[in-house]
Amino acid sequence: MSFSSLVQDLSLREGAPLRRPTRGEASVSTVDDRASRTSHISRAMSYASTTATSVSIAGDISSQLHSGYSHPLARSWQAERQLTKSMLIYPLFISDQDDEEVLIPSLPNQHRRGINKIVPFVESLIHKGLRSVILFGVPLRPGTKDALGTAADDPEGPVIRTIQMLRQRFPHLYIVTDVCLCEYTSHGHCGILRDDGSLNNQLSVDRISDVAVAYARAGAHCVAPSDMNDGRIRAIKLKLIEEGIAHSVTLMSYAAKFSGCLYGPFRDAAGSVPSFGDRKCYQLPPGGRGLARRAIVRDINEGADVIMVKPAGQYLDIISDAKELGRDLPIAAYQVSGEFAMIHAGAKAGVFDLRAMAFESTEGILRAGATIVVSYFTPEFLDWLD
Numbered sequence: 001m002s003f004s005s006l007v008q009d010l011s012l013r014e015g016a017p018l019r020r021p022t023r024g025e026a027s028v029s030t031v032d033d034r035a036s037r038t039s040h041i042s043r044a045m046s047y048a049s050t051t052a053t054s055v056s057i058a059g060d061i062s063s064q065l066h067s068g069y070s071h072p073l074a075r076s077w078q079a080e081r082q083l084t085k086s087m088l089i090y091p092l093f094i095s096d097q098d099d100e101e102v103l104i105p106s107l108p109n110q111h112r113r114g115i116n117k118i119v120p121f122v123e124s125l126i127h128k129g130l131r132s133v134i135l136f137g138v139p140l141r142p143g144t145k146d147a148l149g150t151a152a153d154d155p156e157g158p159v160i161r162t163i164q165m166l167r168q169r170f171p172h173l174y175i176v177t178d179v180c181l182c183e184y185t186s187h188g189h190c191g192i193l194r195d196d197g198s199l200n201n202q203l204s205v206d207r208i209s210d211v212a213v214a215y216a217r218a219g220a221h222c223v224a225p226s227d228m229n230d231g232r233i234r235a236i237k238l239k240l241i242e243e244g245i246a247h248s249v250t251l252m253s254y255a256a257k258f259s260g261c262l263y264g265p266f267r268d269a270a271g272s273v274p275s276f277g278d279r280k281c282y283q284l285p286p287g288g289r290g291l292a293r294r295a296i297v298r299d300i301n302e303g304a305d306v307i308m309v310k311p312a313g314q315y316l317d318i319i320s321d322a323k324e325l326g327r328d329l330p331i332a333a334y335q336v337s338g339e340f341a342m343i344h345a346g347a348k349a350g351v352f353d354l355r356a357m358a359f360e361s362t363e364g365i366l367r368a369g370a371t372i373v374v375s376y377f378t379p380e381f382l383d384w385l386d
């Protein structure tokens with residue numbers, strides 16, 4: 001309804017139609033006419049306002065939301081938490097070829113590096129505000145892998161040497177080490193196997209907790225078991241206590257780690273493809289929300305300091321569950337290699353802008369409840385957050 005017809009409509013409702021000049025009559029408004037018109041217009045404006053409001057918000061004033069986020073700063077206030085540099089952990093793939101620096105084809109802009117290439121690279125990121133890295137060892141030397149993953153805690157292996165070197169060179173860098181056997185076992189599974197090829201949980205937990213303690217003794221600030229064997233959080237915690245170092249080593253559990261098809265580029269990078277079978281017997285099924293909740297509660301009760309959910313973007317409900325169940329713990333989310341590669345592929349195909357989607361995906365992760373994000377976008381975020 002136009003404003004003029006609204007005035008007319010109101011006049012009719014009032015039973016006092018506006019007097020239009022007839023042909024030949026001078027179009028001179030009387031004082032009464034003008035007063036009447038003003039009154040009609042004023043009432044019409046008030047009516048129009050009420051009508052428009054009732055149309056758009058059904059009369060409920062609490063529906064007026066735009067005012068809260070019309071300014072960019074006010075928009076940022078709408079987030080419960082915003083990405084900061086200290087929330088980011090950057091994955092580093094460290095090979096046993098000390099001078100190697102090789103681009104990982106399926107993981108855009110990511111390299112596998114030998115220990116001699118790590119220092120200058122990490123140094124450049126620290127200048128930009130890098131606070132934390134997570135280390136993955138990649139043994140490439142022939143004959144290194146065996147059924148027990150012996151090389152995982154080799155004092156001369158790439159992980160332990162890198163922990164020691166980073167601690168010495170960058171005393172303020174927080175060092176997380178992934179703890180698993182799959183990079184080091186000849187069969188590529190995350191533990192020690194029985195003859196029938198299934199995981200021997202007890203032997204695996206014994207071995208993995210030894211590896212975790214070795215990394216902690218080498219100087220890791222945080223050990224993060226990703227193997228998914230039952231009971232490994234408790235075993236690691238007890239061994240750290242026995243060693244007298246539990247008070248200074250954070251135990252971050254990959255509590256809810258789902259199997260799926262988002263790890264392909266990582267396995268390229270880490271050389272950890274299983275030689276037979278898959279990891280479905282120990283990683284969670286993608287639909288297993290209840291199972292994830294049980295795993296999260298279990299690992300909290302076994303002594304985890306941080307709960308991790310992996311992957312992140314497809315499992316935001318699980319991150320939210322982790323925050324609910326672990327209300328008093330920091331929650332970490334790993335935006336895995338497949339998520340990262342998908343975002344790059346989408347941007348390359350012109351579907352969206354890379355930077356905008358990197359932020360949007362991370363905002364979703366934070367909104368779900370995480371305050372720690374393991375991300376291959378870390379180097380870019382260090383620039384973008386400036």
Ligand SMILES: [Zn+2]
Pocket residue numbers: 180181182183189190226227
């Ligand atoms: Zn593994």
